[in-house]
Amino acid sequence: MLIKKIKEYLLPGNMSLRTKITIAALVYTALMLAVLTSMILHLQKENYRSRAIQSARQIAAEFSQSLFHKWDTTAPLSDNKEKLSQYTMLSNMAFRDQNIVYVAFQDADDKIAYIVKSLPQYVWMMNLTKTDPYTERMLRVTGETTRSFASYPEGLVTEYLNVVYDKDKKFLGVIKIGISEKQVQESIIAITRNTLVKIITVNLGALLLIGIIVYYMSTKLETRLIGIQKQARKMLDRTPDHQNTQNVFSQLTNELQEIEGIITSLKQRFMELVITISHEFRSPMQAIKGYSEFIMKGGAGPVTDEQMKYLDNISENAERFQTFIDNVLDLVKLGGDSFPLAKRNFRVEEIILKTVSLYAKQIQKADIKIEVKIPTPELNTFGDPDRTFQVLVNLLSNAIKFTPENGTICIGAQREDNTVIFHVKDTGAGIPLSKQGKLFTEFYQVPGIKPERGYKGLGIGLALCKKLVEIQGGAIAVESSPDTGTVVFFTLPAQQEKPV
């Protein structure tokens, strides 16, 4: 409750944040400095008292030495002793053999005088009724009157005994020394006052500096917070806009749905266009290829060698054009939602021989040796025979393009477990490993490798092969090196007992 009241008093609600922070920081710093100051003063006081006692004992020792030992009276008293001697006094002596002391006193007049005169204040306790030899001596040496020797200075005096031995370590007696507590206290207070003034000065400086820094930083903080607060208020003030935002989102969703519909419609139209193009080019192609074949087969009468050569050229280029268009259209169709597949079990040998037969003339013309390797003639596979044929056509066409004269192309297939592995191998230039990564990417052509014959193409054949193989549940891969040529493998599922 009290703390709350203090807080309310020190930090009223209407006070700015920066002022609150600054006050809090200053109060905290002041408390810390007060604790620190208190500790410093306490240590200083203890240190002073300790040094006073040490100094008193030093004086007593020096006094005893002046009496009984050889001592250099010309040497100045230490700084410590000089500073503190004003609170220290020789108060009395008690010796076992007074004669020894008396003799000693006789020999040490000058020393005693030196010591006593070094002390601004001293008390020699004497018995006023009975004069003792020390007192007489002290009176004589110091030139003081008996009266001034008879009382302690004002305030409590703490006495300490200093034991005196002779040269042979024989106990002679003790010298009493006294410390004026009052004077020590007064001195400590004076020193503390000075220290306190210095500390308070420094502390005020520190508080001022800290206050300025904290105020500056809290001002910046407050400005930032006010900015945030304003933004937050603005956002809160926009409550009615939530509805607007929802409307915007709803509108956007509708627009996106419309766009999606448009895209779907465009895709549909595009696919229809592809099918139309496919159909429209195939009909004239039927006439071109068909009539060429018809004439070549003698349907229109005898054909000369020269005519046959031209017809062969027409047929070959028509075939090339058809393959190209087929590939492009299929690639587009494969990117659509569905691709027609007529999957069934079919004979591998039949499809391979059909492929080889298609390119028989070109292979012969290129002077390339062809090897067909099908270890099991009755081998069947499960897939779309037309699409498999299309893959083989592309692979064999590539092999013919890149195999040099007198080279060899090997085409075949074999079963391994539940898979039929097809291969088309050539002895062409081969493809460096570093360039094989993109081989099945659309429109990629291996740089630096030129075909031995024909056209390089657009780089869509292998990409199409990959897609056609994969949609039939198979995989395709290549092995190639510049020394041995290239072999492309692809797999299809083996014959199925009950095709789905």
Added chain:
Amino acid sequence: MSKILLIDDDAASRGFFKTVAEKLLMMDTEEAGSISEAIDRIAEGGIDVIFLDNTLSDGDANAFCARLKQTAPEAMAIPKYVVTGAHPLACSALWTECGILGFLLKPCSIDEIKATVNKCLSKK
């Protein structure tokens, strides 16, 4: 002599099939550029085999079958083959009912045409 009806809206393509049929297969031929025309020809009778394009100006093979079923159901039994430029998804039940035995993808070779015609004639 067997007679083949060639239904195709592409005159060049139709002409090629006519040439092959007459010159190499020694068949009589009839031509039609649309379904309506084809129905009229069929109605006249004497058709042994029909080669049918799948994309005609007045419909596709399904439309042809529907109209044939309606106007000349007796002609449903005539063996037919679809010759198409676009790969059809599959042979429909209507095709089977209509006597369509399969399809040929254009461009097809003379050997394929010969084999297909023989297949159709054997089914008659």
